[in-house]
Amino acid sequence: MADSWTIRADVPREIARAALLAHEEAEDWPSEWVLVGMEIADDRPDDWFVEAYLPHKPSASDAAFVGALFGPRPPKLAISKVAARDWVTLSQQGLDPIVAGPFRVRTAEFAPEPGTIDFVIPASQAFGTGHHATTEGCLAMLATMKARGMVVRNLADIGTGTGLLAFAGLALWPRALATASDIDPVCTGVVEANARANDVSLGAGRGALTMVVAAGMDDALLQARGPYDLLIANILAGPLVELAPDFADAVPAGGSVLLAGLLETQEPTVRAAYRRAGFRLAARMVNGDWSILWLRRRAVR
Template identity: 70%
Template sequence: MNWKISAFAPKEAVQAALVAHEDAWDWNPEVVLSGCEIAEDKPDDWVLEAWYPHKPTATDKAAVKALFAEGAPELTVEKLPDADWVALSQEGVEPIRAGRFHVRTPEFPASTEPGVTDFIVPASQAFGTGQHATTAGCLAMLTAMKARGVEVRNLADIGTGTGLLAFAGLELWPRALATASDIDPVCAGVVEDNCELNQISMGARRGELTMVIADGMADPLLAARGPYDLLIANILAGPLVELAPDFARAVVPGGHMLLAGLLTTQEGAVRRACRLAGFRLAARMVNGDWSILWLRKRAGVNVRAARPGRMPDWSRRW
């Protein structure tokens, strides 16, 4: 990504633009979009950034402006030096402590706190180092689920990125079957490397991790290894809504689902889709502007057959 468009606007406007982006069916999948606050002491001042592999055209600029309902801000276009911007954005980040987990890059020392599991996740081509509020929130929610007596024998991490949430699941339930999937082929090598760093065995047996490149739930291996009593999906609100029926078919009655990647303003739509698919809310957590949802599938729910879910490219999220 050698070019970037920036649009500075109030928090509400940028969040609304992110939602509009998810609904833009014709959005170029090569263009990565993100939004965040400018500084910790300015929580209401945000910037929307669009990353391009080419110099943005007039059409590209118009597409960004169209994401803002009214009063589109001025756009700043800049050329960036050749670099792996995902990796650079993650270098030197401080370790995080979420639930019973300490997540760090190799530059930092391991935690010596009793009862805390240390994971190493280098800056890489995949997202999910634990720094984002959604990933950290999932780590905290998984810890809470374990503390409340949830037992897991078969888990799936959909949109795994670096593999971190699957690693956490195996740490909490070490005898579980574990499957991780992502739509981005880059993630296969990233997860393999991270398994080696964290001494996690890859394989198809209990306590090992199976990795698959899959488009949503439409994959024979994901189907063959199910049904699951824990399904984790830290992706985007749009795919969560679209895939709710597919998730329901993949989770056992009484099973658990952990969803993240949705803004608090998008929570209602995600919860409605999950309720229609047969899930009820067990607990929710808010981390900054993001919602983390723990849901349970009701017993005796029949989900109508539908086409296998194909989701947009959410692989470059975090």
């Protein structure tokens, strides 16, 4: 695995949120770069970091490009090399298990806890480890759906990352068909390895998970396996808005979407897009600054 580099700024919450919004509107953002922003620590909700991951050593123009997300007076940017082997070691340190509803997500050094739906997800693996408020909120919302009597026979997790949310869906509805997708081909190996580690069956039948590489719903297999009773997408507000019509095509009347990755300030825009696409709000929760939305498709008149 090749080394990567980061460009990081530690900034107040409002500045970080503004930078994340600017990133969504940046049409020329390189597709191979990843930008994340979140709280520095749970007990410091007003202190955030914004970090761009690059597959090469950043140039001065790269740093200026990231700095431009913060407006005319960018904060101090720290550039660091992230060696693959060091990232695996460091990222495992100090991450306590996450508990959300019946789920417990842990790294391998922690022991399982009886009475929980237990998943082992290496914290070094991209996004969707359970340690971000959006993933934690999705796990809690899935538990709410189950508690309210929702029956799922066919589910898809779009932008799956580690596969965690697809695994959680199968744990709650073990006879469902399940499909996970991500735009990054690297996620295929990650999801398959995590499936094996968590005794999740891989395959095309009920109770098993199929992994595809796709941008949004743009994949023949992903389309052919629909329609979906439940479509999960923990991505970003901009793509969620763009995908609303495609999600509407993939979810029948009465079916549900679970949306996350949007700041609470972005919620009105996302909800408006899905209202136009024929969805209504079933439930919402806010975890930190992030909204998690359960929407149901209205019957077509």
